[in-house]
Amino acid sequence: MLSLTFLSCNYSQKVFTFSEYTIEDCLGKSKSFKLPSGWVNTESHNVNYHGFVELIQYPDSSYVTILCAHQTELNPDFNIAKGLHSRSEKINGTTIMYHNVNGERKAEFDYAFASMKK
Numbered sequence: 432m433l434s435l436t437f438l439s440c441n442y443s444q445k446v447f448t449f450s451e452y453t454i455e456d457c458l459g460k461s462k463s464f465k466l467p468s469g470w471v472n473t474e475s476h477n478v479n480y481h482g483f484v485e486l487i488q489y490p491d492s493s494y495v496t497i498l499c500a501h502q503t504e505l506n507p508d509f510n511i512a513k514g515l516h517s518r519s520e521k522i523n524g525t526t527i528m529y530h531n532v533n534g535e536r537k538a539e540f541d542y543a544f545a546s547m548k549k
Contacts, residue, residue: 447539449546456525457482457499464527465546466495467539493536498526516540522547 448468456462472488482500493515516537519528527547529540 445538447542449543452487452497454485454497454499462523462525464497465543467536467543470495491531491533491536493532493540494530495540496526496528496530498528499524518544520544520548 449465450468451463452466452470453461453463466487467489469489470487471490472486474486474488476484476486478484478498478500482498484500485495485497487495487497512531514534515530516532516534517528517530518532518540519526521527522544527544529544532540
């Protein structure tokens with residue numbers, strides 16, 4: 432688990448806590464991702480015999496999807512409610528997306544995604 436503290440211009444303090452989420456990718460290799468801590472449910476689904484999609488859900492209805500599949504794409508509906516955010520990144524051959532993230536948690540999810548690219 433990793434905790435980070437950020438200070439904003441008005442000196443309010445935000446502490447982000449991340450946990451490792453590990454999957455076995457399409458090639459059978461273990462991959463770990465730092466995701467915001469606190470998820471409440473995870474689901475895994477096979478995708479056309481070519482891979483899988485992981486769904487990681489949070490109590491505030493935000494969620495992360497991890498897609499590991501050959502010749503398969505997810506086309507999420509990015510027309511979400513006003514004030515909520517989504518993002519999609521291809522990181523080391525795996526598509527990772529977050530959805531329904533409110534403005535207060537956007538920096539937390541963005542930081543997690545940025546750390547995955549390093």
